[in-house]
Amino acid sequence: xxxxxxxxxxxxxxxxxxxxxxxxxxxxxxxxxxxxxxxxxxxxxxxxxxxxxxxxxxxxxxxxxxxxxxxxxxxxxxxxxxxxxxxxxxxxxxxxxxxxxxxxxxxxxxxxxx
Amino acid sequence: xxxxxxxxxxxxxxxxxxxxxxxxxxxxxxxxxxxxxxxxxxxxxxxxxxxxxxxxxxxxxxxxxxxxxxxxxxxxxxxxxxxxxxxxxxxxxxxxxxxxxxxxxxxxxxxxxxxx
Numbered sequence: 001x002x003x004x005x006x007x008x009x010x011x012x013x014x015x016x017x018x019x020x021x022x023x024x025x026x027x028x029x030x031x032x033x034x035x036x037x038x039x040x041x042x043x044x045x046x047x048x049x050x051x052x053x054x055x056x057x058x059x060x061x062x063x064x065x066x067x068x069x070x071x072x073x074x075x076x077x078x079x080x081x082x083x084x085x086x087x088x089x090x091x092x093x094x095x096x097x098x099x100x101x102x103x104x105x106x107x108x109x110x111x112x113x114x
Numbered sequence: 115x116x117x118x119x120x121x122x123x124x125x126x127x128x129x130x131x132x133x134x135x136x137x138x139x140x141x142x143x144x145x146x147x148x149x150x151x152x153x154x155x156x157x158x159x160x161x162x163x164x165x166x167x168x169x170x171x172x173x174x175x176x177x178x179x180x181x182x183x184x185x186x187x188x189x190x191x192x193x194x195x196x197x198x199x200x201x202x203x204x205x206x207x208x209x210x211x212x213x214x215x216x217x218x219x220x221x222x223x224x225x226x227x228x229x230x
Contacts, residue, residue, distance in 0.1 A: 031217060040123070042222030043205065050215060090159065096215035100166075102149050103207065103218045105159040 002027050006091050006106030013081055013113055021076045021109050023091030029104070031096040032074040033058070034066065036087040037108075043090065049074055050096065081113040118208050120221035127196055128229050135191040135224045137206030143167075146210035148182065148189045149218070153203040165189065196228045 004025045013019055025032065033048035035058075045058030049068040063085055065077040074093075078085060091106040117140040127133045139148065150162040163173065165182050173180045177194045193200050203223045209216035 031215070033218075035220075043220045048217065050217070088157065092218075094209075094216075094218060096209070096217055100147050100209060100216045102161045102164050104161075105151075108157050108159075110157075 002104065004091055004093050004104050004106040006089075006109050009107060009109060011109060011111050013111070015082055015113055016080050019078050019081060019111075021078075021089060021091075021111070023074045023076065023106055024072050025074075025093040025104065026072065027093060027095070027101075027104065028071065029093040029095050029101070030071070032068065032091065032093045033103075034064070034074070034076045035090045035092065036060065036085075037090065038087050046076070046089075081111075083113045085111065086113050087111060118206050118219055118221035120204075120206055120224050122224045123222070124225040124227065126227045126229065129198060130195050132192060132194050133196050133226065133228075135193075135204050135206075135226065137189045137191065137221060139187050139189065139206075139208045141187075141208060141210040141212075143210040143212070146208060147216060149207040149209070150180065150189075150191050151205045151207065153205065153223070154199075155201070159205070162191075193226075196226075198228050198230050201226060201228045 007022045030051045034046040035043040044060045047066040049055045089109045092103040094103040095101040119138045146167045148165045152160045179192045181190045203225045205223045206221040207218045209218045
């Protein structure tokens with residue numbers, strides 16, 4: 001089954017404690033991306049990757065890091081989380097060359113930083 | 115540059131009313147793709163439809179229909195005889211070849227509330 005898997009689904013953490021949200025896709029998509037969703041602001045892109053070892057900043061990259069060492073994985077790293085990073089996070093992947101696909105989304109990670 | 119505008123932030127209707135969600139896009143490309151997604155209260159993002167720029171035929175799927183008009187750069191979504199289960203946030207998205215690959219850009223979403 002084609003899917004994007006995010007873990008964990010829910011996370012409560014304290015300010016300053018490093019955390020990683022994992023994302024994995026099984027569709028061999030080139031493109032992967034992280035979004036955060038906050039009330040009234042829609043989906044805002046944090047980082048994206050167009051292929052292995054190719055990453056770039058989205059609209060709201062401050063406070064986040066990513067890596068793309070393998071095509072299937074695109075973890076989101078918060079080195080020192082702060083309360084303003086409390087949000088709903090989505091990972092997405094899609095094919096962006098050849099036969100273009102829609103974006104496939106993970107189920108979301110609801111992060112609370114206290 | 116590409117841009118997707120969903121000017122309606124929130125729409126409130128009573129069950130059985132028809133409702134149209136607007137989506138206006140900007141692109142310089144002649145080849146591009148448009149999408150709609152639904153986000154119910156449970157939070158997941160559900161893909162609804164994909165259209166390419168060469169196919170302007172309107173599409174109907176049950177109570178859902180989509181009106182793609184290149185002349186006005188719009189891809190509007192209509193729900194006929196709305197139901198409470200249609201309450202959700204709906205996102206429109208565009209992929210064009212800016213930058214050499216079809217990276218998707220999302221609108222801010224329209225929150226639809228259907229009252230019983």
